[in-house]
Amino acid sequence: MEEIKININGRDIVTSADRTIMEAARDHGIEIPNLCYEERLEPYGSCRICLVEVEGARGLLPSCYTRVTEGMVIRTNTDELHRIRKTIIELLLSDHPVDCMTCERAGNCKLQDLAYEYGVKKSPFEGEVHVYDILADNPLIERDYNKCVLCGRCIRICREVQGVGVYDFVNRGFKAVPGTPYGKPLQETPCEFCGQCVSTCPTGAITSIPSKGKGRIWQVEKVRTTCTYCGCGCQIDLHVREGKVVEVSSPVMVGPGEGNLCVKGRYGYGFIDHPDRLTSPLIRKKGKLVEASWEEALDLVARSIRKAVDTSGPDSVAFLTSARCTNEENYLMQKLARAAVGTNNIDHCARL
Amino acid sequence: MGEERTRYKLVLGYGTCGIAAGANAVKTALEEAVEKGSYDVDLDIAGCMGYCFKEPIIEVTDRERDYSVVYGDLDAKKVLQVLEEHILNGRVIEEWVVRKSDDPSFGEGDFLANQHRIVLRNCGRINPESIDEYIAVGGYQAARKALTQMTSEEVIDEVSKSGLRGRGGAGFPTGTKWGFARKARGEEKYLVCNADEGDPGAFMDRSVLEGDPHSVIEGMIIAGYAIGAKQGYIYCRAEYPLALKRLEIAIDHLHQRGYLGKGIFGTDWDFDIKIKKGAGAFVCGEETALMASIEGRRGMPNPRPPFPANEGLWRKPTNINNVETLAAVPWIISHGGDKYAELGTEKSKGTKVFCLAGKVRRSGLAEVPMGYTLRQVIFDVGGGVREGKEFKAVQMGGPSGGCLPAELLDTPVDYEAITATGAIMGSGGMIVADSSTCMVDLARYFLSFTQEESCGKCVPCRIGTKRMLEILTRICEGKGVPEDMEKLQTLAADIKAASLCALGGTAPNPVLTTLKYFRNEYEDHILRHKCTAGVCPALITLFINEETCTGCGACLKVCPTGAISGEKKEPHKIDPELCIRCKLCLSRCPTESIWAE
């Protein structure tokens, strides 16, 4: 891409012609506030929070949508822009329940952050407020459209990224709201329960049911790891609180999944602390598996393998290593078979 | 048209306005009578002649004497009398005459005499369903000339020279716009005719499409050639069934003649047109929303840039022009851009069609050269305010426009001059208001319209206009507070600056202009709890004139709250405590004895 020169807030910047103003600014450490913008999605330009001033342009331009052009002179932080952004936040809050105390997204809410940044305590505008039923028509995803800011991110991610298209806006104008056709519960739509809509919702309008009330964003420790399901290798953050995984998210634009997850990646963590987990070695005694100490169990394993090797040779022992385990564990397992026992009888379920 | 020329030609105004006024009955009566009797006439129809206030009308042309008379306010009975008196007896029925061709001062003759018709050149003069009639008045000469004798650059130059600006409202120079689309990279390009005339109070596009569809199509053929688009779309409101029908007929005829399709006018240029019916969304008049709608999506606008000229329909370069703009193009090509530019002001050239409606005496279509003053349009053409009442305001540009007071009547019709007042030229709607129109209510009305029509995409328009509307409603209900005016003003400014498209960007205009020019009415509502126009229900009281009330009981029956009492044949009374000011009684009273204060 062609390199071009622009000026943002008095700073000369060299950027490439395929960048938007917001991207070019971000590349150079200038953050432009936004709400409907998401890196995974096509720009939309609806929230008007990211408006900037461009010399010579007819009116203000949405920085998420507008591509830079040679010689563009941009201002992102004028008094007028500040006032307009504040008005927009005030308008949004005039139709938004102020229940941040109990809202699932408090601390992780773009609207809350904006209100904080622009010092909007209470909306000066009064008027009709939407009252929608909270929709928890399935075990995973809750929709509370009272908190919706109509950024369309749920609709767009479902359509543009997932290609599923569960939602669209229903009605128009003040009555517009995202929704399923004929208001059907999610299970009666093609919904795959990937929770991508949850991941992109900037407010508490769409939230995950399993993690509800399990911890605020600042109460959890995020541990970056790799998803344990299929071979895509999506990068995920395990949200850990008090020794438990309470939620899973994916860092946007990181790793092969670029922040996208499927139903298993996002919601398939409940097995980790399931009561069925094995917590002690077991040894078969009188036909039954009973608890035993590690010493006892390991000794028995070693003794039994040794016995087979001694009586029938190393190739009478077989090892199944695991496509579920780490590289290091697999390495050690084949080393065990080859170096410690002396057999190449090692395989795993790659064939299954 | 028969081979033998009859002496008289009868042309019936057969547009939506005429039909709404009863032209169908007139038509049937005429047809039956002509078939049975032996009148030396042939019948034809035409679109709206402009005298909407006199519909149904017919124009009787005496071919022998080269003289014509327009009769108005007809019905099935009256039209038979015209046949009888005028055709058989050769006697003009003076009292029904709207216009005489030899005496512009007679009747309503000055309505037309004060106009300068270019866009409406054929409206009401030819049968819109006949391509032959269009060709007979020089139709398709311009397209032929452009395609066979001019390069596309020359066509664009000619249009640029004419100074023609987008008549949809924004007033962007048409030649420049075409130039952008011409230069845009891409093999596939589209031309769209925006016939989604949604402004309440504007009907010139409908009138042109119904009265002279070929001129628009010819304009499209020329425009398509100029920008390099082989496919054209006409995006027309579904609310205009007659316009749609006539467009379809016209396009059929053109296909038959080889004027549309492959290798048109014997050249190797291909051009075709598809009609897309709107489905009821005002916002689709906005270019990007219109394109979304053509593509089969919700008509929600997208930010610009990228402009349609570079990335439009199906992401291909697209040029969008309004009906009136396109209808002017053939004239410009035929007569030359310079000729067109002779009319008008320095920056606004040519003519503009206005729709006069509201409390104006002669409502209808008025095409005047740019530079005429509002006073000339409203008083000289429109005949001033109805029932001799006092002019209070003119609303220009519909929900995107503004209300201008009498002091500004000398403002010339010119994009920049009108914009300076806070209104906009808009598409050409002019609603005249008199003392019985409440300006706060009118502002509230327009805002409720934009609120209703807001697509909901961007926050300022979706919530901002809603909050403005709520404040205005509050004021109309007498619950306004003085700070509301300030609040409206600042909110309006932010909505204008921050909205995604022109719908939101101009939505506050009616409020801002009324605040500016009719602040006293706001103050009356807020401070004195008075609606001087007697419109806002919460601020009025209904009275029965005991002198004229006959005690018929019509009002009593209809009153939903039982606020009216009175013995039969005795004057009735309204209990202001119970009255909810629904005004139902007012409309029911046969003697007009009920009034609001």
Place this chain on the structure above:
Amino acid sequence: MEEGCNHKHRFASVDDLRPLEEILKRYEKEKGALIPLLQETQEAYGYLDEKIMRMLAKKAGYQLSQIYGVATFYTQFRLQPIGEYLIKVCHGTACHVAGADLITEEVCNQLGIKEKETTPDGKFTLESVMCVGACSLSPIMIVGEDTHGKLKPTAIKKILKSYYGEPKEEDE
């Protein structure tokens, strides 16, 4: 009048898929034809029935959400069946100034229904529309395909009555 009160809409039953299939066929190759598809389907069935929409989505390759989004965006589309005659009262500026509210109120009064409702006998459905572009004849009401201009609330009763098979009187 050629389009008098005999003009009746006979809508197809939603169990009859033939009209839908015909419509689908007509637009098979046209891109972006969702809106005309819906318009013609509505013309055939009177409204956009859920079952028909599901079929349309499947056969024409649209996501149902997209169809529903479009159907709820444009005022022309209806998700409920309508009466035999659709009454559209114009609320354009000229009509508003001329008292369109009173017209709607009177129609409601006469028919005992609210806006967007249908009379129990299935005769009329009432809607408000934005400008129909016949401002000089304001206020205006369209019943079925007939336009009635320069209305007064007092005229409503007679007009409505004319649609009940009684000899229709000339509009004033």
Place this chain on the structure above:
Amino acid sequence: MTNSFDDLEKADCILVIGSNTTENHPITGIRIKRAVMKNNCTLILAEPRHIRLCYYASIWMRQRPGTDVALLNGMMHVILEEELADEEFIKERTEGFEEFKEMIKDYPPEKVSEITGVDADTIREAARAYASAKSAAIVYSMGITQHVTGVDNVLSLANLAMLTGNIGREGTGVNPLRGQNNVQGACDMGGLPNVFPGYQPVDNPEVRKKFEKAWGVDYLPGAPGLTLMEMMEGAYKGKIKAMYIMGENPILSDPDIQHVKEAMEKLEFLVVQDIYLTETAEYADVVLPATCFAEKEGTFTNTERRVQRVRKAVSPPGQAREDSWIVAEISRRLGYDMGDVEASAVMKEIASLTPSYAGISYQRLEEKGIQWPCTSEDHPGTPILHTEKFTRGKGLFHAVAYRPPAEEVDDEFPLLLTTGRLLTHYHTGTMTRRIEPFNQLVPHNRVWINPRDAEQYGLSGGEEVVVESRRGAIRLEARVTDFVPPGVLFIPFHFAESPANALTGTALDPVAKIPEFKVSAVRLVVGKEMKKISVV
């Protein structure tokens, strides 16, 4: 994968064959869908079932299960006939073309159409679309490999890619999607009977010497060991005495589970190391409680060869221990001390012995994953394989003739069963079936039946039926859907209470020893007759 996920979005054409990508590799599915939606990429789909990708495909070839070789040969016939092959690539980069070309002559589209049930013109259209694209990628998965002709299928895909020069460039390649998070890694690490880590053959004395030295042992066996299915057979026949299973559940995942159970019972000693008491663990003599991915440090290698970190987030429950610790403890007790088995140290050892992992270290992985081969510390990794030459030098065309599946339908077993996964569940369900919301969404197993077949059996959906094969029978609910073609049933294998693999056969691909999960002959039993059949 020869190429990367990013590459899929650079392809002008993608051929997806034998992969229900959106359900089994949802995030790769996103890439394919986006390629179609955003970049106008032409998607060719070869798949018997109606899957979600059908909505995105320009061309859908609904072949009979097990006829992939014929289908691909048919496409290549068209490419040769219409001179759409990449002559230059064939000349410069490949060998064996002439023999291959001869063989292909036997596969005119009309003949192929009879075998596969795909319309000849559709085959032509697909061949043209693939061959004329500037860059075309192939994506496949278990629908290709889990056949007795699995290797043939893969070789045919390689032929197709080479024939058109669609390999070694951006947006091209032959891209298998691995079914489990670390199949790639388990293979890379030498979890195979014939190779050491990095695919270094065990029968190469040089290689053995290297490992003997590094591991400090005198002798490493040079003969390849048994594959999984051979192990089971060995156990069944008494040749295998002891088995150590780490994190696998063959009783549900392997074909013909009755046979597997019997094999397990015959073992003298079975140790199973897992996080749950799996169906297989029930047969163990010793069960060792292990850790799950959230409880340990390490790395996984994804299907595009990207090595990425696994990090410990929580502590294991009770006395459960890390697998590496367990393995090392057993090793120590067997007289072989593995030394430091802390994950980063093990990776150091891996890097030192595995050329393709040589440049990989935890320090580098901290930032982001690396795609092997990564041969040195400053090597950036390899997003696209075979850019200049193939591993063996020139690419070899294999003349692969069509062979029918091991089991074909007959009067007794008239329906064809194919198995697979559902989006919401995973593999044998040990994890996902313990997740309550998932069980609510998909509570039980269902067999998919085409409406035409359903009508024949008087089914309308929702009723219980029995599906029986020569090996066993299971009882489950019927789901009537045209997502399967007539004559074909589909059953997911996640459900222990109605295990699909009670029905599947042990016929193996002769080379890769992969069982033919995707084709079994079965019959449907409904109504009262069901009582007569004993189900698993």
